Amino acid sequence: MANIRPIQFPGEPLEKWLAQFMPHVSIDCVVFGFHGADLQLLLLKWKGADTWTLPGGFLGHRQSVDDAAHGVLQARTGLRRVHLRQFHAFGDLGRKEANGRRLFRKNLRDAPRRDLWLFQRVVSIGYYALVDIRKVRPTADAWTDSCAWYPAGSHPPLAYDHDRIVEGAWEALRAAIDVPGAGASLLPERFTMPELQCLHEAILGRRLDRRNFQKRMLERGGIERLQERRTGGAHRAPYLYRFTVPHAGLDF
């Protein structure tokens, strides 16, 4: 992995900040975490508005798209090596760019120029990320006053076309859950089988049979049972497992 450097808004003028990026292209990241029984989404709330968006960013001139996505993740979560997967590019008209100008305006001394590419149409490349929610330190940026987790099923409506992007990410995640090691990065290093099942149920949106699930996971490989059990809970102590393929599809 090369060249991950978080880029903060360095102050006005806006033009100067924008100059370091490749114009008209952005990254949006649907960051999935897992806690309790629900999938969670990492969302940013903009200053001075009841507006939420996905964490996003732009491409440095000498930065690959994948690196830029990792940069966004590192800036908002502090994590460097996350499971990150590109799933679709969004380039429809009517992505409500004018709305964006209003959002930025509130946090600038002077009104930004109308003809900046930031306020014209931008093609956004969608990534989804799977992270261990306990390792994340949510960090807002210069434009937003909070970065926080929301239940994926009932998050506040998002600006632009970000609700559609979430839909696409979730669909891609559902399609990708069926490979060995899937979900590795959403869980802590050591986990129990019921926890893994709970994660799969959250992603798929339906209940699974406990016994068939366990069988399938073990036959498929990619996880190994440890000697220890999780003690302390009521009832029988479940075994702990860990993934032997650390991150499915994470190749660096």
Next chain:
Amino acid sequence: MANIRPIQFPGEPLEKWLAQFMPHVSIDCVVFGFHGADLQLLLLKWKGADTWTLPGGFLGHRQSVDDAAHGVLQARTGLRRVHLRQFHAFGDLGRKEANGRRLFRKNLRDAPRRDLWLFQRVVSIGYYALVDIRKVRPTADAWTDSCAWYPAGSHPPLAYDHDRIVEGAWEALRAAIDVPGAGASLLPERFTMPELQCLHEAILGRRLDRRNFQKRMLERGGIERLQERRTGGAHRAPYLYRFTVPHAGLDF
């Protein structure tokens, strides 16, 4: 479908032509056709160079990414309603932009400016298209002197990262072949079961069992048997079929 207008290079200067496009974003189309027993690829050969590339184009300022892809297809094939599917955005560094400047240079009176976005890094959105090869009129553009079909297994090496784009498209096509109506747009309106099987074998890269294939296709639905048979060939005349779902996933 809105706003499909093929945009031709209107003559120099290059800057003027480029001004109508959203900078730094391009479309590349992997156009699959089917003839005989092989998948075919539509490729462009550049003027004054032994260089082949995929058909591509840029985004008009008021044009969605999908519309731009349809525009590319219409310009190179004459077809308006084709099965077209976005599969990945390519934005690595090292896409050999300098090479591109050399290609354009040969067909311009004056050397183009070095700082045009065309010669910097461009993020390319990859689409694959499935077309009926007999309906296509391959049409070169101002930069190329031929637009022609090549066997997908043994085409000339492509410039930039276009070989990788073809790989990705083929993989996405393999993954998508398993839905009812798949391949509808690669075949003529009426086709025989062996023809459909041949297509599937070409896409998957392996032989299939004749009997099981027929059974699966008919049980799955989406095609219907006609009264007619294909006469004229040696041996028993096969039935003709047609798709009842016209184009899988083509939604306008």
Next chain:
DNA sequence: CCAAAAGTGTTGAGTCTACACCCATGC
């Protein structure tokens, strides 16, 4: 001892694959 959760096994339905047989057509 009981309730609740966790581990393991079995059975039947449905699906996929390999293969055998018959039909049509040109030579």
Next chain:
DNA sequence: GCATGGGTGTAGACTCAACACTTTTGG
């Protein structure tokens, strides 16, 4: 008739979902 390709059926392997039983733990 016979070689070749096309249409249909069947038996076995395999997969997957439904379900029963046992074990462990806290109260």
